[in-house]
Structure formats: structure tokens, C-alpha cells
Amino acid sequence: MKMQGCDIVVFVTAPSREEAERIGGELVKARLAACINVIDGVKSFFWWEGRVDEAVESLLIVKSRLDLLEKLIGKIKEMHSYEVPEIIALPIIAGDVEYLRWLSESLRDRRDG
Numbered sequence: 239m240k241m242q243g244c245d246i247v248v249f250v251t252a253p254s255r256e257e258a259e260r261i262g263g264e265l266v267k268a269r270l271a272a273c274i275n276v277i278d279g280v281k282s283f284f285w286w287e288g289r290v291d292e293a294v295e296s297l298l299i300v301k302s303r304l305d306l307l308e309k310l311i312g313k314i315k316e317m318h319s320y321e322v323p324e325i326i327a328l329p330i331i332a333g334d335v336e337y338l339r340w341l342s343e344s345l346r347d348r349r350d351g
Contacts (some may be wrong), residue, residue, distance in 0.1 A: 246302055247327070249299060249328075252279065254342050257318070258296035275298070
């Protein structure tokens with residue numbers, strides 16, 4: 239197991255699978271994410287405009303790096319249909335060495351640009 243302080247997992251919800259896949263594909267193409275999983279059928283309950291609301295959404299699980307988070311958030315907001323999309327980042331504190339190496343290598347081109 240390898241400790242990795244700069245790798246992150248970002249959760250993003252989207253109103254449909256199509257929107258989630260469009261956002262996910264663009265984030266990977268831009269090398270802002272190494273990998274994205276899309277999970278359909280997430281039932282969400284939340285406060286919005288003074289009342290409890292609910293929705294069935296798709297959840298993107300984004301693997302990236304902390305130094306890319308600002309650009310990643312900007313790109314998501316450009317493409318997202320929600321006024322205030324959920325974008326939250328959690329640190330990856332440890333994991334399989336080979337997977338974390340792959341994650342780092344997948345994002346390598348972004349270190350230079």
C-alpha cells in the first residue's frame with residue numbers, strides 16, 4: 239500500500255446518464271481525470287430554494303489530483319446543467335501502489351501544461 243496525499247476522488251451528480259457521460263468523457267480527454275465511473279439511479283434528497291427536494295441522478299466518481307481540482311471544477315461548471323452542481327473532493331490517503339502509479343501516469347501530461 240502506498241500513501242498518496244495529492245490524489246483525490248471527486249463526486250459529481252448529474253441529472254441524466256447522458257450528461258454524466260458527456261462530462262466524464264470531456265474530463266478524461268482533457269486529462270483532468272484519469273478515470274471516471276458513472277453510477278445511474280442514485281436517489282438524492284436535498285434542500286433547494288427553501289424546501290426539501292428529491293431527484294434520481296447519475297453519480298460521477300472522478301479520480302484526479304488536487305492540483306487539477308480548480309480546472310476540473312471550472313470544466314464541470316462549463317458543461318453542467320445545474321445552477322449549483324455537486325462537486326466535492328475527498329483525499330485518497332492510501333491505495334494499491336500499481337493503481338496509484340497508473341493514476342499518476344494517466345495525468346502526467348497535465349503536469350507540464
